[in-house]
Amino acid sequence: MKRKFEIFKNGLFKENPVLILTLGCCSVLAISVTVLGGVGMGLALTFVLVCSNVVISLLRNIIPNKVRIPCYIVVVAAFVTLVEMITEAYMKELYDTMGVFLALIVVNCIVLGRAEMFASKNTVGDSFFDGLGMGLGYTMVITGISIVRELLGSGTLLGYRIIPEGYQLGIVTQTPGGFFCFGGAMAILIACLNKKGRKIDSKTGCGHDCSSCGLGCAGRGGENK
Amino acid sequence: MSEFSNILLIMFSMVFTENYVLVQFLGICPFLGVSQNLSSCLGMSGAVIFVMTLASAATYGIYQGLMVPFGLEYMSTIIFILVIAALVQLVEIILKKYMKPLYNALGVYLPLITTNCAVLAVTLLNISEEYNFIESCVDGFSAGVGFGLALVLFCGVRRALQRAKPPKSFEGLPITLVAAALTSLTFMGFTGMAEKLFN
Numbered sequence: 001m002k003r004k005f006e007i008f009k010n011g012l013f014k015e016n017p018v019l020i021l022t023l024g025c026c027s028v029l030a031i032s033v034t035v036l037g038g039v040g041m042g043l044a045l046t047f048v049l050v051c052s053n054v055v056i057s058l059l060r061n062i063i064p065n066k067v068r069i070p071c072y073i074v075v076v077a078a079f080v081t082l083v084e085m086i087t088e089a090y091m092k093e094l095y096d097t098m099g100v101f102l103a104l105i106v107v108n109c110i111v112l113g114r115a116e117m118f119a120s121k122n123t124v125g126d127s128f129f130d131g132l133g134m135g136l137g138y139t140m141v142i143t144g145i146s147i148v149r150e151l152l153g154s155g156t157l158l159g160y161r162i163i164p165e166g167y168q169l170g171i172v173t174q175t176p177g178g179f180f181c182f183g184g185a186m187a188i189l190i191a192c193l194n195k196k197g198r199k200i201d202s203k204t205g206c207g208h209d210c211s212s213c214g215l216g217c218a219g220r221g222g223e224n225k
Numbered sequence: 226m227s228e229f230s231n232i233l234l235i236m237f238s239m240v241f242t243e244n245y246v247l248v249q250f251l252g253i254c255p256f257l258g259v260s261q262n263l264s265s266c267l268g269m270s271g272a273v274i275f276v277m278t279l280a281s282a283a284t285y286g287i288y289q290g291l292m293v294p295f296g297l298e299y300m301s302t303i304i305f306i307l308v309i310a311a312l313v314q315l316v317e318i319i320l321k322k323y324m325k326p327l328y329n330a331l332g333v334y335l336p337l338i339t340t341n342c343a344v345l346a347v348t349l350l351n352i353s354e355e356y357n358f359i360e361s362c363v364d365g366f367s368a369g370v371g372f373g374l375a376l377v378l379f380c381g382v383r384r385a386l387q388r389a390k391p392p393k394s395f396e397g398l399p400i401t402l403v404a405a406a407l408t409s410l411t412f413m414g415f416t417g418m419a420e421k422l423f424n
Contacts, residue, residue, distance in 0.1 A: 024254075081300065103301075175248050175409040
């Protein structure tokens with residue numbers, strides 16, 4: 001159980017998929033304009049990630065090695081279509097906010113990356129917790145960035161006005177603001193982790209902590225990524 | 226004439242005002258991942274333009290010819306990603322067999338394209354914008370050109386960035402993202418130009 005908790009915690013901080021491994025940045029940048037969209041996107045991705053991790057881990061001995069990537073894509077695409085249909089039916093507003101990015105979870109590097117790096121090599125239980133940790137790590141980051149962007153950019157939080165009209169920085173909701181907030185968030189995390197005495201290589205995401213790391217470089221400093 | 230200006234409008238807005246990378250946040254991973262090397266940027270953009278144009282054409286045919294008659298529109302995500310993956314494989318094999326120089330130039334970048342979200346996005350957006358066949362192809366082609374433009378521009382920015390000395394925690398990717406913010410700021414200057422020029 002302790003190991004499962006470690007795997008779960010790994011996704012949240014040490015191997016945070018967005019800020020440390022820099023996977024799946026497109027949707028983080030695009031959807032983090034409003035908190036509602038950010039949380040929705042995070043939960044949608046978590047659902048897809050957990051389901052696809054479990055299924056791929058179950059099938060890991062059946063899928064032939066040569067065609068594994070197309071197989072993973074089909075599994076992921078099936079769950080994405082499921083999420084798409086549910087959101088369109090019950091949460092139309094959220095569906096419109098997320099637009100094409102909901103469908104683009106299929107090619108989100110986090111989902112495929114975890115399938116390839118983790119679920120295809122580990123047991124179902126471990127894969128479940130890995131998916132949960134990674135998904136919630138993503139949700140945490142996208143929610144954090146969207147709180148900053150919605151507060152500064154539109155002056156609201158979840159639609160409630162906090163900063164009076166006319167004092168907001170419109171640019172934060174636009175493209176440059178997205179890149180800037182993301183860069184800032186990454187720098188803050190790296191600064192925090194470095195202070196704790198763990199050196200994280202910002203280029204490769206290698207924390208030099210090979211025993212609990214899933215990057216699969218076997219001590220070569222993430223060079224085969 | 227309006228048909229022609231419509232196509233020009235699509236081209237201009239895809240390359241500048243609605244640039245996939247710098248305005249719409251599509252295809253960020255390759256944008257940040259490809260190195261500072263200009264020739265690899267050009268190779269990657271060439272491969273993306275090629276595959277995007279072909280994928281737009283192929284998915285248009287499959288959507289109108291197979292999915293609409295059989296009522297399978299809801300399957301578009303699954304089918305399109307498989308079409309793109311198959312197409313990339315096919316292109317790779319054909320280039321390897323018949324066009325060796327082109328394969329040598331684009332080869333290494335082709336497998337990466339399947340998971341480039343800009344390619345899937347262009348096929349899905351073609352359907353939701355209800356473009357006809359020619360418009361879809363033009364859309365795919367110019368989205369690829371816009372992607373290439375962003376990549377090449379940013380390659381220059383990154384080279385200049387190598388000489389900069391940012392604060393310790395900004396080293397590496399964070400400062401690259403801040404540079405990307407400034408690059409995308411320049412593209413905001415194009416806002417509204419497309420409609421004024423062609424309407």
